[in-house]
Amino acid sequence: MDAGLVSLACVLLQSIDVSYDARFFNQPWLGGRASLVHVQTGLLFAVALLRGDRRILASAFVASFLSWWWRARTQMPLEFGYVAGVAISLGLQWRWTEACARWAGGPSGGRRWLQAAGMGRYVLVGLLLFPAGWAAVTAGLYALAGESPASVANVALQLLIAKHVGVGMLTLPLLLFWSDDRMGKAPRQREMAALAWLCLGLLAGHLLETRDGTSTWMSWIYDYRALVAALLCVVMLRWRVEFSMPLLTLVHLLMLHALTGQAQYATTTAQMARLSAHLIECNFIALMLAMLFLINRERLRRFRHVREMGRHDASSGLANAHALQETWRSLPAAPPVMGFLLLDQMERVLGSYGWRAQTSLLREAGRVMDPLVRAHHLGGGQFVLLPRAEASAAGAAQLAEILKQLQVRVFKWQGAQLRLNPYLGLAYPAGLGARALEECVADACDAALRARRNGERHPLPAGAAQQTENTPQSRRERMVATAEAIASVHAGRIELHVQPIVRIDGGPPSPGFQGEVLCRLRTADGRLLLPGQFMAEIEEGGHAADLDIAVIETLFHWLRAHPERLAGITRMGINLSGRSLASASFRDRLSALLERSPLPLHALCFELTETAAITRQDSALELFRELRAHGCRLALDDFGSGVQNFERLKQVPVDCLKIDGQFVRNLQHQRSDLEIVRAAVAVANAHGLTTVAEYVETASLAEQLGMLGVQWGQGYHLGRPQPIAVWLPA
Known part of the structure; x- marks a missing residue:
C-alpha cells in the first residue's frame, strides 16, 4: 500500500510545473517549455532517505517512467531506442538516488541522521551532488542521441536547477514531517495530513500555472522575502509540523512563480548567474527555515527528555x-x-x-x-x-x-x-x-x-x-538537637568537664588526680548540651567516631596549652562509643593522636561499655590490642548490664571494671542489686581487675561499697562534674 501511495504521489507531483521559456546558451528547451522545479525528485530523494524498502522506491521510478511514456506518446511519436534510453537513464537515476541517500545518512527511518549537526552532509549530497548526478545522466542520454554540446549544456543546467529546487522545496520538509514524534504515534493522522498536503500542492500548482503572468502580490512576496522569512520564523517556532511544512512549501512555490519573469531572459552568462543566485537564495531561505524548525524540535525534545528524567528515578524508572x-x-x-x-x-x-x-x-x-x-x-x-x-x-x-x-x-x-x-x-x-x-x-x-x-x-x-515521646514534634525536636550537636562537634564547640574517681575501700589514695572526662557541647546560641540530649542521636546518625576523636583532640589541645598541670594527673578516663569500634579510619586517627599525646600513655584509660565490648567483640578486641600496644589502660564501663555474658569477659583484656550505676544506686534497698555488685567484685577479683562504682551519691553508700570490696568510687558524693580547669588547678 505504501508503494502505491508513493507512486501515485510521484505521478501527481509531475503536474506541478513552474514553466518558463528558458534559452540558456541561446538554446531552447528540447521538450518545449522548461520548469524551474521538479517536485517529484524531492519526493523520491525523501523516500530513499526515509524508507529502507527498495521496492517502494523502485515502484515510484516505474510509475514515473510510465507516466512520462503516457504523456510523451500523446505529444509526439516515440521511437523504441529513445524510450529504451529514457528507461535506462531512469534506472541509473534510481541507483544514483539510493547511493546519495546512503551518503547522506539514510535509509534509517529519518531519525538517526536527521539532526541539525548532520545538515552539512545533507546540503552537500542532497542539494549539490544528487541533482548534479541526475542532470549528468540525462545530459549523457541527450549527448548519445547526437544533440549539440550547447543543447546538452542547456539541458544539463536546466535539469540541475530543477532538481536542486525540487529537493530544496520538498525533501527536508517531508523528512521533518514524517519523522515527527507526535505524527509517528498516529499513523492514520499522518497519512491524512500528507494527503491534504498533496492536494493543497496540486491545487496551488494548478491555480498558479493557469494564471496570466506574474501577479503583483506574488512579486510583493518575493520582493519582501526577508519580511516573509521573518514571519515564517514565527510559524516554524509556533506551529505544528502538519501546518508549518505545507505552508513553507507553498511560499517556496509562490517565490518560484514570481521568478519566472526573470527566467524568460536568462540567455547570457550574467543573466543565468543572476537567476541561479535568486534560486539559490530561495532554497537557502527554505533551508534555514526548515533548519530553524529542526533546531527548535531538538530543543523541545531535549527539554522533554530532561523533564522526563527529572520526573523519574534514573535506575528504576519510577516516578519520583x-x-x-x-x-x-x-x-x-x-x-x-x-x-x-x-x-x-x-x-x-x-x-x-x-x-x-x-x-x-x-x-x-x-x-x-x-x-x-x-x-x-x-x-x-x-x-x-x-x-x-x-x-x-x-x-x-x-x-x-x-x-x-x-x-x-x-x-x-x-x-x-x-x-x-x-x-x-x-x-x-x-x-x-x-x-x-x-x-x-x-x-x-x-x-x-x-x-x-x-x-x-x-x-x-x-x-x-x-506515646508522647514518639510524636512528630518530639522527633523533630530531637532531630534539631542532633543537628545542633553535630554542628558543634564540627565547629569545635566542645567543653570538657571532669569528674574525680576516689579511693573508697580504705586503701592508699592515688598520688595524683584520677577522673573521667565528660563531654559537653556548646550550641551556636550559647546553650550547653548534656550527653543525654545528643548522644543517642549522634550514635544512630553515625557521628560517634567524629565525636570521640574531637573529645580526645580537645583534651590534648588543652593539656598542651597547660603543661604545668600534667604532673598532677595519674589517670584520665576517656569514653569511647561502641559505634566507633567498627571504623578502621577511627582506629588510624586514634593511633595518630596517641603518638602525639601530651600525657604519658599509661595515664590514659579508655572506657568502653560492656554491651559494646560483647556485641562487637571482634572489633573491641582489635582496638583493645592496639591500645594495649601503645601502653594505655582499659576499662569496661557500665559493667553488669551484660551480666549474662560473664563467661566471655575473660577474652576482653581490660584493667578495670566500672560497675553500672543502676545497680549501685539502690543496693542499700534492693537485695538483687547488692548481689549483682557482690558478683561483679568477685569477677573482678578473679581476673585481677580493679573496680570502680558509679553513682556513689551518699557517704553510707560509699562505706558499704568499700566493705564489699569495691576499690574506687565515682559520684556526686565524691565530686561533681566540673570544668577541667577546676579539677586540675595549676
Missing part, C-alpha cells in the same frame, strides 16, 4: 518526588486519601544481592501498584501513593489492597525468593497547594513509621494514639 509535585499541581481537587508506603529490608537486599536486585525489586513493586494507584518513589523503598479512585472509601480500599498484595508477594532474584515487609500510613488531605502536600506527606510518613515500630500489618491512619 518531582513527578509527585507536578501531579499534585495538576489535580482538580484534593485526593480523598494519601498513602505512604515503607518497604522494609531494602537496605538488606542491597547489601546481600546488590544494586541490580534492589532496582529490579522496586520495578516489580511499581508494576504491582500501578493498576490501582499512582506511585511516586522518594528513594530507599519509600513511596507516596495517590489512589486512582475519587471516593474516600474506594481510595482507602485500593491502598489496603496494595498493602495486601505486597505482603504476600514473593520476589525472585537469581533463584532466591525475597519477601519485603511493607508498612502503610494514611493521611487525608485538607486541600491542594505545596504546603498541604508537605503536611500530608509528613503525616502519612509518620503513620507509616509508627506502623513499622508497632509491627502493624494493616494501614495505619495518621493521628492515631501514640
